[in-house]
Amino acid sequence: MDQATLANAANVSRNTVVSFEKGQRTPNPNNLTAIRTALETAGVIFVDENGEGAGVRLRKRVE
Known part of the structure; x- marks a missing residue:
């Protein structure tokens, strides 16, 4: 999952995700x-x- 997709799914800004990943x-x-x-x-x-x-x-995929 890329940062933009995560940010969208979490309804937060991409900058929030980027700063968190960078440990800032x-x-x-x-x-x-x-x-x-x-x-x-x-x-x-x-x-x-x-x-x-x-x-x-x-999580294991159920097929």
Whole structure:
């Protein structure tokens, strides 16, 4: 997913996504929730800390 698509799906500005990816700032809580929800809707699963660090993976496709 590119930045523009994520920004559109999360209903935030592309600059918000760019600044977050560059580590220049942390989005406000509402924007962060919107970005996470957009990613989860697209199939991203956020994995909590399990001794090897937090991470992400893609949901399996059901065919």
